[in-house]
Amino acid sequence: MRLRAPIVLPCDQACSVLRDAVVDVTPDGRLGYVGPLAGAPASDAPVRSLPGILLPGLINAHAHSPMTVLRGMGGDLPLMRWLTEVVWPAEAKLTPADIEAGMLLGSVEMLRGGITTSVEQYFQTDHLVRALSATGQRAVVGAAVVDTPGHNWRAQLDEISARIDVDGRFCDRAGRVELAYGPHAAYTLSPEALTLVGEAARARDALVLIHVAESAEEDAAQRAKYGSVPRMLREVGLFGGRVLAAHSIHLSDEDIAELAAAGVGAAHCPGSNAKLASGIARVTAMRAAGVAVGLGTDGPASNDDLDLWEEMRLAAMFARLSTMDSSALVAADVLLMATRDGAEAIGRDDVGVLETGRWADLVHVGVDDPAFAAGLDVPDEHLLANLVWAAGARLVRDVWVGGEKVVADHEPTTVDRAKVQATAGEVTSRLR
Structure with a gap:
């Protein structure tokens, strides 16, 4: 046509x-x-x-969209208390069907807002793929790898590698869903685990999605030992392939240079960062250093929506406030961050x-x-x-x-929105 x-x-x-x-x-x-x-x-x-x-189509460079069913929970807590006291206990109660219902609702919400590609980091890959196939959305799905109670990081890592080896990186019927590795963060995985994730991903040209320096206190041990989170990730061998660093807030000039030298992309999530009082990322400095910076919504339990238009405005406003420069990011800059720069950040030259x-x-x-x-x-x-x-x-x-x-x-056009909303709502009601 x-x-x-x-x-x-x-x-x-x-x-x-x-x-x-x-x-x-x-x-x-x-x-x-x-x-x-x-x-x-x-x-x-x-x-x-x-x-x-x-x-x-817009590119949501960082999301946990199944968390639509957790929307509104613990909304006034800082990051670490929100995770440990609200999110992780609630997630432990989610069934695979619950996660699929949350992904369906999130995908519908994103498509209605013009987001055609989403970079997702969550559990239950099969159910995420099934939901995305139902709505027709494109996605990069980084199956979670985390070393917390109830999770075996080695088994999660081996499962991702085996699936890519058998099905290929593009796994759904329309070739719209790309598989990736989703190690949670430096503070939830050992150096050994991060090393092995990096090796596995590079061997398969797969994207690695990881939270980096989201709050000032979360990576204290890593900073004390290595100097910074980016330096740690480089030294343990996570860098070297396609890597996307979500949040990337608390970075020095040297850290930004580390990301640029390794070709690491960044996913800027201004709405979630502000709501959790995590800080303001140094977006203008990253862009000036040559880091590809896309925009992400983060999860709908910490934002609490999946609206990338809002993230464009917030990104521009926070950049202007933090630099006291009204031209720090202009309309064209943030529109490109939501499209072509997001594609570059995730290592894709076929979208954006x-x-x-x-x-x-x-x-x-x-x-x-x-x-x-x-x-x-x-x-x-x-x-x-x-x-x-x-x-x-x-x-x-x-x-x-x-x-x-x-x-x-x-x-x-492919799913009944009212039914999708009702099913997700039932999950939320049960969790409360």
């Missing part, structure tokens, strides 16, 4: 604004021509004209940008709203400002993943 819109934002490096443009979707769900209608090749594909803005050959993961944003009262015939910078600062998830009308329409007029 050919989609035509008055505004197309390919989210290329320059954050170009294309006017009266088209996006061609090939039969295999990839992107063909993307550019002005005037330069489009002849095509006999059916044309659909959209009245708003077309852009790449509207360009020939990438997957046709697309979001149509409506403009019949006060956010666009001045219309679309405004300067490019003004248009991007209205999109980032004044619009939001409420204006997402249609979403495609791999050329398949998964949201139409703000509602999922």
Whole structure:
């Protein structure tokens, strides 16, 4: 098909604004021509004209979406008390079916907000994949590896490796779910475990998802012995392949240089970091050093939503406040963090940008709203400002993943939203 819109934002490096443009979707769900209608090749594909803005699907670079069923629990506690007193005890009661119900609800919520790819770190991979296959969302699923009561990190690690060896990294029927390794953090795993995770992931070109320096006190032992968490992870051999460091708040200049030198991406989660009073990540310093920084929501029990538009605004505001510079992050910067930079951070070159050959993961944003009262015939910078600062998830009308329409007029097309919400709600009611 050919989609035509008055505004197309390919989210290329320059954050170009294309006017009266088209996006061609090939039969295999990839992107063909993307550019002005005037330069489009002849095509006999059916044309659909959209009245708003077309852009790449957003990338949620860090999430624990099954935790939708824990939303609202312990919301006024700091990170470590929230984990040990509320989250971990509640998670111990979750059944595989509960986790699937939470993932279904989270996936629906994300797709309705234009998130077409999510980087998930949780348990029960089979049930996560089944939920994602039902909604049609793309994801990178890092099965959790953690050394806490009730969990055997070695068995978890071996299970991920065996599954990739048998099924390959892309494991669902549509090839939309990539398997990854999800070691929780330096403070919940031994150096030996982190070493073996790094070796296993590099051998399979798999992504490693790990929490890094999220709070000032959590990694005290590691900091005392190694100097910093990034230095520890380098010394024990976790770095060297595809690695995504979630949060990355309490970092020195030397730590940021460590991440940049190792090609480690970062997932910035400003909403969760603020709610848990964990701190403000040094995003501008990381970006200046060459670290690819994407945006994440974190879990819906610590945020408490899965809204990447909100994270764009928070990222820009916190960067400006922490540097006292109103230009520290502008609208174009955070839009790219939610798209192309997120793809780079997770080591993927097939999503995040509207360009020939990438997957046709697309979001149509409506403009019949006060956010666009001045219309679309405004300067490019003004248009991007209205999109980032004044619009939001409420204006997402249609979403495609791999050329398949998964949201139409703000509602999922493959699952019954009311049923999904009711099932997840029953889980929450039982846990309270």
